[in-house]
Structures are given as structure tokens and as C-alpha cells.
Amino acid sequence: MDRHEAKVIINPTASGGKVGKRWPDLRDVLAAAGLRFSAELTQRPGHATEIARSALREGFRYIITFGGDGTVNEVVNGLVVDNQVHPDVVLSIIPGGTGSDFVRIFDVPRDAAQAFQATLGAGCRAVDIGEIRCIRDDKAVRHYFVNTAGLGFDSETCARVNRMSKRISGTIPYLAALALTLVSYRNKDVEVTVGGQLVRGRLNSVIICNGQYFGGGMWVGPQARADDGIFDIVLLKDLNKVEFLLNVPRVYRGTHLTHPKVETYQAKEVHVEAKQRMFIQAEGELIGEAPATFRILPGALKLRV
Missing domain, CATH: 2.60.200.40 (Tumour Suppressor Smad4)
Structure with missing residues (x-):
């Protein structure tokens, strides 16, 4: 695994299955941007937590979620180890769920492709x-x-x-x-x-x-x-x-x-x-x-x- 490669975690059932249908198009956008990534679709509740934990063990340090707030929550719970997140880990959130409320405060575009494009020029910010x-x-x-x-x-x-x-x-x-x-x-x-x-x-x-x-x-x-x-x-x-x-x-x-x-x-x-x-x-x-x-x-x- 290349240390610059991203792990993309997708919840295909989010937003009534719309995320699963939109993922192939977003996958093409990620590839066209030159992003090296490994993608995995969740299969059950709690699976995003398991995927995130496995990604850390495999050495991934850039994690991208595509789903709703519940997916983000599961991923965050996979990233926290002993009450802290590895200092090199960075998370990007592509909204796609029923609410996607957390990213509203960052003015993230609701369109998945536009949201990803916004991350390309974005710096990192530390959040609580x-x-x-x-x-x-x-x-x-x-x-x-x-x-x-x-x-x-x-x-x-x-x-x-x-x-x-x-x-x-x-x-x-x-x-x-x-x-x-x-x-x-x-x-x-x-x-x-x-x-x-x-x-x-x-x-x-x-x-x-x-x-x-x-x-x-x-x-x-x-x-x-x-x-x-x-x-x-x-x-x-x-x-x-x-x-x-x-x-x-x-x-x-x-x-x-x-x-x-x-x-x-x-x-x-x-x-x-x-x-x-x-x-x-x-x-x-x-x-x-x-x-x-x-x-x-x-x-x-x-x-x-």
C-alpha cells in the first residue's frame, strides 16, 4: 500500500440507496483527479468502524467517507485509539446521507463530485x-x-x-x-x-x-x-x-x-x-x-x- 493512497469508505444504503448508485460516478471523478485509493463498501451496521480500524493497521492515513452522518460516526469511532487519533490521519467527508448535518458548518457542496473537488484545494483543520x-x-x-x-x-x-x-x-x-x-x-x-x-x-x-x-x-x-x-x-x-x-x-x-x-x-x-x-x-x-x-x-x- 502506497503511503499516499486513500481509503474510501462508502455506505451504499445511505440516502435510500442513492449513495450506492452514485458511487461509480464518484469513483471515476476520484480516478480522473489522480487520487490513488482503495475503496470498500459497508455491508452492515458497524462495518465502517471495522473498515477504518483495518485501514489504520494497513497504514492508510487519508480516509474518505461517502455516506451520511451515521457513516461518519462509525468511521470516527474506528479512527480513535486510546482517546486519540493518529496525528498523521486526515479525514474527508463526502456528503451523501439523509441528513449530512455535520458538514453544513463547513459549507461543503451537497453534490458529491463538487464536495470532493473542494477537498483538493482545502487545507487541514483540527476539530474536536x-x-x-x-x-x-x-x-x-x-x-x-x-x-x-x-x-x-x-x-x-x-x-x-x-x-x-x-x-x-x-x-x-x-x-x-x-x-x-x-x-x-x-x-x-x-x-x-x-x-x-x-x-x-x-x-x-x-x-x-x-x-x-x-x-x-x-x-x-x-x-x-x-x-x-x-x-x-x-x-x-x-x-x-x-x-x-x-x-x-x-x-x-x-x-x-x-x-x-x-x-x-x-x-x-x-x-x-x-x-x-x-x-x-x-x-x-x-x-x-x-x-x-x-x-x-x-x-x-x-x-x-
């Missing part, structure tokens, strides 16, 4: 990674994310999205799942320790932001920066169903932060405990449940987009 320590199947686990993680209404909505058909992409599945979750969801009794401050009470959601967007374009953390070494935390407090529904449009504009039942904090570490069972999503994928601790890993990942 979020570490999550939580419970899954009664065992302590560790997981990583680069965009957003959340508990409560947020995570239950993501669970519904993942059960839906991916043939319809974008905002529609998220809004449909949101409406269905709204019918049955009950706010939780939660304790959040953020920056040494304890917040206790009934909460709708706890959202930990490294990036700014989730849910196919919802501007949930407009003040977040992926390279500032600190989380932006958004607490949706005891909103009733009507209050929640009326504020959904404000989330797309980023104006929900002024609502009296929305609180924001900044911290390098957050701890969440709940009296009721409370699941956790990272980049739209369910990864465990509370109690959970979130910690920032400043500048841990080199990104070229």
Missing part, C-alpha cells in the same frame, strides 16, 4: 471530538461523536427515524418521526451536571453540540463551534406538547434559544442522570443510555473538507 461514557446492555461503554449527541425526546425521535424506510431522505423522515414521538413521549426527571453546575428537574431533551445542525437541517446549536474545545449544551426543559410543536419552526432558524424553557450552557464535560430510562443518540444512531458522561477531546481530528 466528543467522548461519551454510558451504559449499553448493562455494560459500561465508550463512544465518540463529532457533531451532536442527545438524550430524551431527541434520541427517541432518532430511533423512529432509523426504523423508517430510508428511501425518503432529508427532513421529511425526521419530521414524521418527531410527530409520532410527540404523541407518546413524556418528559423525564433528569439531573445534568454541566461545568460544575447542577440542573435538576423535568426535561424534554439534553442536546450536546459540537456541530450546529441535526435532523436534516435543524439549527439546534447556532453558537457551537467544532474547533473551540468546548461543548454547547442545549436543555429543552419541561415543554408541553403545544409549546414544543410551536417551537419546531424556530429550531430551523436557530431562534429557539430565546424561549424561556430553553437553557444553554458551555462546558468541557457534562454528566447526565435520569430517574426514567433515557436513551442516547450520537449522529442519529442509538449508542446506549444514561447515566452518561460527555467529555470534549480538543482538536483530536484533522479534517479536510
Whole structure:
């Protein structure tokens, strides 16, 4: 393997299978640009993590993902070893999934070929990674994310999205799942320790932001920066169903932060405990449940987009 060769990890099922159909064209674009690469398509959930880990062992240092936020999340979890990423590893993200929310903050073109062309002239930037320590199947686990993680209404909505058909992409599945979750969801009794401050009470959601967007374009953390070494935390407090529904449009504009039942904090570490069972999503994928601790890993990942 040539040390300058790239490993391309493709999720062919992302965006209702559109990524798989578009890959041959993108492959031709990569080859025409003179990029030396080895490509591998994922075959099952978690496979991108396995591919990324194998790529590191084989000596690859430039990794390109073509898929959605879930694919990016899996790849990042394959790149982190002992809470750090090899200093020579660089990641590029070609958006192709249902949401592709993380790269919105970098103004990455939505067209795959244009997104790749943009990487050719791009320098590397160091971005933060979020570490999550939580419970899954009664065992302590560790997981990583680069965009957003959340508990409560947020995570239950993501669970519904993942059960839906991916043939319809974008905002529609998220809004449909949101409406269905709204019918049955009950706010939780939660304790959040953020920056040494304890917040206790009934909460709708706890959202930990490294990036700014989730849910196919919802501007949930407009003040977040992926390279500032600190989380932006958004607490949706005891909103009733009507209050929640009326504020959904404000989330797309980023104006929900002024609502009296929305609180924001900044911290390098957050701890969440709940009296009721409370699941956790990272980049739209369910990864465990509370109690959970979130910690920032400043500048841990080199990104070229």
C-alpha cells in the first residue's frame, strides 16, 4: 500500500440507496483527479468502524467517507485509539446521507463530485471530538461523536427515524418521526451536571453540540463551534406538547434559544442522570443510555473538507 493512497469508505444504503448508485460516478471523478485509493463498501451496521480500524493497521492515513452522518460516526469511532487519533490521519467527508448535518458548518457542496473537488484545494483543520461514557446492555461503554449527541425526546425521535424506510431522505423522515414521538413521549426527571453546575428537574431533551445542525437541517446549536474545545449544551426543559410543536419552526432558524424553557450552557464535560430510562443518540444512531458522561477531546481530528 502506497503511503499516499486513500481509503474510501462508502455506505451504499445511505440516502435510500442513492449513495450506492452514485458511487461509480464518484469513483471515476476520484480516478480522473489522480487520487490513488482503495475503496470498500459497508455491508452492515458497524462495518465502517471495522473498515477504518483495518485501514489504520494497513497504514492508510487519508480516509474518505461517502455516506451520511451515521457513516461518519462509525468511521470516527474506528479512527480513535486510546482517546486519540493518529496525528498523521486526515479525514474527508463526502456528503451523501439523509441528513449530512455535520458538514453544513463547513459549507461543503451537497453534490458529491463538487464536495470532493473542494477537498483538493482545502487545507487541514483540527476539530474536536466528543467522548461519551454510558451504559449499553448493562455494560459500561465508550463512544465518540463529532457533531451532536442527545438524550430524551431527541434520541427517541432518532430511533423512529432509523426504523423508517430510508428511501425518503432529508427532513421529511425526521419530521414524521418527531410527530409520532410527540404523541407518546413524556418528559423525564433528569439531573445534568454541566461545568460544575447542577440542573435538576423535568426535561424534554439534553442536546450536546459540537456541530450546529441535526435532523436534516435543524439549527439546534447556532453558537457551537467544532474547533473551540468546548461543548454547547442545549436543555429543552419541561415543554408541553403545544409549546414544543410551536417551537419546531424556530429550531430551523436557530431562534429557539430565546424561549424561556430553553437553557444553554458551555462546558468541557457534562454528566447526565435520569430517574426514567433515557436513551442516547450520537449522529442519529442509538449508542446506549444514561447515566452518561460527555467529555470534549480538543482538536483530536484533522479534517479536510
